[in-house]
Amino acid sequence: MKxxxxxxxxxxxxxxxxxxxxxxxxGAALLKVRRANVCGSDLHIWHFLSVAFRDIVMGHEFVAEVAELGEGLTTDSAGQPLKVGDRVAAVYYHTCLKCAACGRGDFSMCSNAVASMGAPPTSPPHFTGAFATHYFLSPGQFFYKVPDEVSDAAVAGANCGLAQMMFSLDKVGVRRGTNVVIQGAGGLGLYAAAVANRSGANVIVVEREPVRIAAARLFGAHHIVDMSELTTVEERTQRILDLTKGIGADAIIEVTGRSEAFAEAIEYARVGASIASVGNLNVGEKFELKFAPAWITRKQLRIVGVLRYDPWYLRDAIQFLADNGDRFPFDALTDRVFTMDEVIEALELSESRIVSRAAIIPV
Ligand SMILES: [Zn+2]
Ligand SMILES: [Zn+2]
Structure with missing residues (x-):
């Protein structure tokens, strides 16, 4: 079969x-891809801006079903029994369990993380990306069963955006009562808002686009800082002070991909705040230093970069969807579905932001 x-x-x-x-x-499995999303990093890769991902199979954000189980593979990574036809979500990167990072338990930092997804399509097992009819699940790759009540549309983004946002919120200590500012209400920002809301945090979203502002409200934002009304950093910072009893943000999640947002996060921060830098991925982008580094010292800031997530966050992300599916409209995050033959159109429309989240259903 091909x-x-x-x-x-x-x-x-x-x-x-x-x-x-x-x-x-x-220990391996063959999966049949049910649905894959076009993620922001797929666009970055498509433009050949990623050095690690060039001659590859595209796509990493997906849900699939078990087509064939290799000998000895009888459960998912949480020990749930598995059979052909079960729906599963897989951690898209590799954890080798042998490198220095894995040895420390820092699985998100595995130095062999791209071993499978960076492989060329011409060499076996070929099916190492999600824009495909099938996906080769490597031995040892973390993956989890998807419960029936969680739809394909809702869960397709769990192994990238949702798991990464749950990891980021933990990294900056978001819990009950935390004043958290989320910069940007694209897919990542909406996931962050929903999870922060359910943690009991005070959720403040900074955004400019009316459609995204409306979505942020549906996904649990308590307050919006509208950049189209508050046009300067000073005005926005003042608004955040007003919303936090004059103290400033305890935690800030940057998911805009704009370097100036990072500088602005430092303005929002209270003394001792934590900032997660997640959206900025383009190492070629210039960054004009608008703040003195002394502010990091004087404000005693904790700045953490987040790429990927520890694998078990995917298990928690799937559970979050099962628990909160009726509270937030996860199904509605996708606004258009494409076939595999329409991948170029899906990428182009995502790039021009005519489509905010495209999904590919392989046929
Ligand atoms: Zn992604
Ligand atoms: Zn490793």
Missing amino acids: GRLVALVGPEQVELHEYDLPEIPP
Whole structure:
């Protein structure tokens, strides 16, 4: 039997390739992709801006079903029994359990994280990305069963955005009573708002676009700092002081991908605050230092960069969707569905922001 996949062959150049489905060794599994999302980092990769991901199969944010289980693989990574046809979500990166980071328990920092997803489509097992009919789950790769009450549309983003936001909120200590500022209400910001809301935090979202502001309210924002009304950093900072009894934010999550947002987070921060830098991924981007580094010292700030997440956060993300599916409209995050033959259109419309979240359903 053959399967198809979307291979990235050059900047903004993708091709549909067809390969025999791989042999499944012990401990591995063959998954049938049910739905994959176009994530912001897929656009970054599509433009050839990522050095690690060039000659690859595109896509990493997805839900699938078990097509074939390798010998010895009888449960998911939480010990739940598994059979062919079960829906699962997989951690998209590799944890080798052998490198220095894995040895410390810092699984999100595994130095071999890209071992499988950075593999070229031409070499077996070929199916190492999610824009494909099938996906090869490596032995040892973390993955979790998806309960029936969680839809494909809701869970497709769990293994990237939602798990990463749950990890980020933990990293900056968001809990009951925390004044948390979320910069940007794209997919990541909405997930962050929903999780922070359920943690009992006071959720403040900074955003400019009316559609995103409306979405932020649906996803648990208590307060909006509207950048179209408050046009200067000073005005926005004052608003955040007003919303936090004059103290400033305890925690800030930057998910805009704009370097100036990082500088602005330092303004919002109270003394001793924590800032998670998540959205800025482009190492080529220039950053004009608008603040004196002394402010980091004087404000005693804790700044943490977050890339990926520890694998078990995916288990918690799926549980969060099961528990809160009727509270937040996770299904409605996707505004358009494409086939595999329409991948270029899906990427282009996502890039131009005509579509805010595209999903690909392989046929
Ligand atoms: Zn992603
Ligand atoms: Zn490792």
